[in-house]
Amino acid sequence: MENTSAISISNLDVDYGSRRILSNISFDIRQGEIMVIMGGSGSGKSTLLRTMLGLKKPSAGHINMLGTDICHASQKELYKLREKMGVAFQGGALFTSMSVTENIQLPLREHTKLDENTIQIMTRIKLDMVNLLPYENLMPSELSGGMKKRAALARAIIMDPKLLFFDEPSAGLDPITSAELDNLIVMLKETMRMTIVVVTHELESVFAIADRIAILGDGELIQVGTPEEIKSSTDERVINLLNRTPRENIVDGDVHLQRLTRDNQ
Amino acid sequence: MIRTINNLGNYVLTSIEEIGRTFNLLLIIAWKILLPPYQIFPIIKQIYFIGARSLTVIIISGVTIGMVLGLQFYNTLERFGSVGVLGSAVALSIIRELGPVMTALMVVGRAGSSICAELGIMRISEQVDALECMAISPDKYLVAPKLIAGILCVPLLNFVFNVVAIGGGYLVGVVLFGVAEGSYVNGMIDSVVWADVRLGLVKSLIFGMLITLICCAKGFYLHLSKYGSQGAEGVSRVTTDAVVISSISVLFFDFLIGALMS
Numbered sequence: 001m002e003n004t005s006a007i008s009i010s011n012l013d014v015d016y017g018s019r020r021i022l023s024n025i026s027f028d029i030r031q032g033e034i035m036v037i038m039g040g041s042g043s044g045k046s047t048l049l050r051t052m053l054g055l056k057k058p059s060a061g062h063i064n065m066l067g068t069d070i071c072h073a074s075q076k077e078l079y080k081l082r083e084k085m086g087v088a089f090q091g092g093a094l095f096t097s098m099s100v101t102e103n104i105q106l107p108l109r110e111h112t113k114l115d116e117n118t119i120q121i122m123t124r125i126k127l128d129m130v131n132l133l134p135y136e137n138l139m140p141s142e143l144s145g146g147m148k149k150r151a152a153l154a155r156a157i158i159m160d161p162k163l164l165f166f167d168e169p170s171a172g173l174d175p176i177t178s179a180e181l182d183n184l185i186v187m188l189k190e191t192m193r194m195t196i197v198v199v200t201h202e203l204e205s206v207f208a209i210a211d212r213i214a215i216l217g218d219g220e221l222i223q224v225g226t227p228e229e230i231k232s233s234t235d236e237r238v239i240n241l242l243n244r245t246p247r248e249n250i251v252d253g254d255v256h257l258q259r260l261t262r263d264n265q
Numbered sequence: 266m267i268r269t270i271n272n273l274g275n276y277v278l279t280s281i282e283e284i285g286r287t288f289n290l291l292l293i294i295a296w297k298i299l300l301p302p303y304q305i306f307p308i309i310k311q312i313y314f315i316g317a318r319s320l321t322v323i324i325i326s327g328v329t330i331g332m333v334l335g336l337q338f339y340n341t342l343e344r345f346g347s348v349g350v351l352g353s354a355v356a357l358s359i360i361r362e363l364g365p366v367m368t369a370l371m372v373v374g375r376a377g378s379s380i381c382a383e384l385g386i387m388r389i390s391e392q393v394d395a396l397e398c399m400a401i402s403p404d405k406y407l408v409a410p411k412l413i414a415g416i417l418c419v420p421l422l423n424f425v426f427n428v429v430a431i432g433g434g435y436l437v438g439v440v441l442f443g444v445a446e447g448s449y450v451n452g453m454i455d456s457v458v459w460a461d462v463r464l465g466l467v468k469s470l471i472f473g474m475l476i477t478l479i480c481c482a483k484g485f486y487l488h489l490s491k492y493g494s495q496g497a498e499g500v501s502r503v504t505t506d507a508v509v510i511s512s513i514s515v516l517f518f519d520f521l522i523g524a525l526m527s
Contacts, residue, residue, distance in 0.1 A: 053398055082400035093395035095387075107399045110302065110406075155399075165398075 005064075006031040006163060006195040007052065012061035014044070014051050020219060021047045025061070027214055027224045034189050034196045036206045039216035040241060048216065049167055049199045053087060054078050066162060083111055086156030090168040092148035094140040094155070100127070101136045104155045111159065126154040130184060146177035150184070157188065164194045170202040182208045203242065207231075215241065279491070286489070287482040290404060291474075294412055297405040304410045311414030315376045315477075319422055322371050327426040330367060331433020334358060338434075339442050348438075352449035353456035355434035359427050360457060360465045366519050368423040369472035372415070373511045377480035380411055381507040384484030385500035393485070408481045415477025416470060423469035464526050471518060476511040483507035 007029040014022040022044045029035040039045045050056040052063055054070045063070050068081045094103045104123050108114060114122070127133045130150040140148060149169060156164060166185065170178040182205050189196055200206060206213060206227070213230045215222045217237045223230065230238060239245075298304075338354045384407060387393050396403040431453065438444040483490075483503050492499035 050394075053394075055394055055397060079400040079402075082398055085398065087395065087398040089391045089395055091390060093391040095392055095395075096390075106401070110399070110401050 004031050005029065006066060007197070008062075008064040009052070010062050010064075012048075012051065012063065013059045014047055014056060015059045016047075020059075022051070022058075022216075022219045025216075025221045027221060029195060029197060030212075031195050032189070032193055033211040034185065034198060034209050036210040036213045037197065037199045037216065038201055038203075038206055038213060038241070039222075040201065042218075043216040044219040045199045045201075045216050046167065049165060049197070052197070053085075053165060054082070083159065084161055085163045085165065086159065086161035087165045088149065088152040088156040088167065088169070090171060092140065092152040094143075094148060094151055096140050099137050099139055100132060100143070100151050100154075103140070103151060104158050107155065107159050122158065126158050129157075129187075130154045131180075146173050146181070149173070149181060153181075153184065157192070157194075160192060162195060164188065164196045166196065166198045168200055168202075169198060170200060170205045175204075178202065178205060179208070181205075185209050203244075217241070283482075283486075283490075286486055287478060290408065290482050290485070291412075291478055293404050294409045297402060298409050298413065300405075304406065307406070307410035308413050311410045312418055315372065315380075315411070315414045316418035316421060319372055319375050319418070320425065322375050323368060323422045323426050324429050326367060326371055327429035328433040328436075330363060331355065331359065331430030331435075332437045333433075334363070334430070335434035335437030335441075339438055339444070348442075348444050349448040350452055350456075351434070351438045351444050352451070352453035355438070356431055356453040356457050357461060359430045359434075360461050362519070362523070364423050364427040364430065365419075365465050365468035365472055366515060368419060368426045368469060369476055369515045370512055371426075372419055372422065372473075373476045373480070373508055373515070376415075377476050377511050378504050378508050380477065381480040381484040381504045382500055384408070384481060385487040385503050388485065388487045389496060389500065404485070408485055411481055412474065412477050416473045419473030419476070420466055420469040423465065427465070460526075464523070467526065468519060468522050471522060472515050475514050475518060479511045479514060480507045483510070 005028040009028070010026045012022055012025040013020065025048065037045050037048060047056060051058050052065070052070075054073075058071055061071065065081060066084060068077055070078060070081065073081070094100070095106070098106070101123055104126060105119055108119050108122065112119075124133060124136070127136055130153055132147060132150050132154060135143065135147060140151070143151060153166070153169075156166075169181045169185065173181065185196060185198065186209055188194055198205075198209065210227050212224060212226055214224045215230065215238055222237050223233055223235055225233070231242065233239065233242075334355050335351065338351055338358075339348060342348045342351055342354065384393075387407065393403045393407070396406055435449060439446050439449050483506060484500075487493055487499060487503050490499075490503060492502045495502065
């Protein structure tokens, strides 16, 4: 693993309207590592991913990705950078009017001038990597949840990106399919030397694939460290997350009553 | 009272914002279609969807409206002993007004709603975000082919509508009621001038752009609308809005263009 940063996030604030979602987030993701961003529901991990993808503008701070500050980049610069990125969305985000093959070939057809044979061969290589070769002509509606995620992964890596983002790879999958996807992510890092960012809250997956883990809680970065450092963390929020301890809901009687009756006053 | 004024103010502001966003989308597309890669095959696909697949609806509605016009004009003109001008009355009504308006309304109902729903679903299922992340401009890839196809197809469909509607009027007037074929056809040829055809053409071009733009913008910007977080229901509501706004815009612009060009 190299020690230079592929992604560097500094003092990042993200708001939705007047609501602050992420506050003062700063950490680096090194080249060639698998960084898992984890946290409970509503912790801001999906917002952080969208901001890193340039789909959400931050209110403050910087994200430097492969030498480009995506918070202040022009659309042309952003598109240039995105050609070096692959993204596998949680639900796959496959184009429903295209077959699996057509979905996977789309970035190649839009961004390269490769001949038809090369495109077909590259598609089959990637389909084979994700074990979807027998299903190349199926439509996305004919695929299971796990197959959709694998097809999305094949599309994300078709351009051999330097950065791969994977949103909730294990969500909604059975343990075996989930483990297969975890193996695939590790294999991609080892064979293609990609920097991989995975957003998830599945603890088993996290410790199976992560080189380092960033833990978010209530919009703040709680800790960044190796799996061992995270496991031995003394931070209460990290311990609660790892031990699946339910949050204590301290209820103020007056406030609760006011909330229940506010529209009738 | 304050709440009503507040809601009205919000509605006006939202409407202005939406109009601005829609116009901005038009400008972005007008610029991006000049830049390679050119979306030839997606445009052909959309021409097939908006144009070819609307033909049946256009032909059926055209013949029916032509027949209704023939019937109504015949009954009216007969009272004044002027059935000889039936051809002119049917042709002028269709070429100047009913052809462009009815074609546009039919395309809104058949293709516009579908375009809006398709883009809305793509938006909520992250397909638009996926395109962005693949460095493929979604406005150029998804909206531009539909807009170009709309601008090209509506005038062509309007031409088909005009022909079959005039044929429908002929069926009722000449075949059914026995109006002289010569007076129907010659009256039509004598009375229809280039200005009438030009008016119909300008209307159908503008309607084609307008309805495709509104339906595309409604679906494409679903996430920015008040229905953005409502999933499938949001798509259904935004599609209804797109059809209603497109239809009303067609009627409003029909008057406006007619007033400016007459």
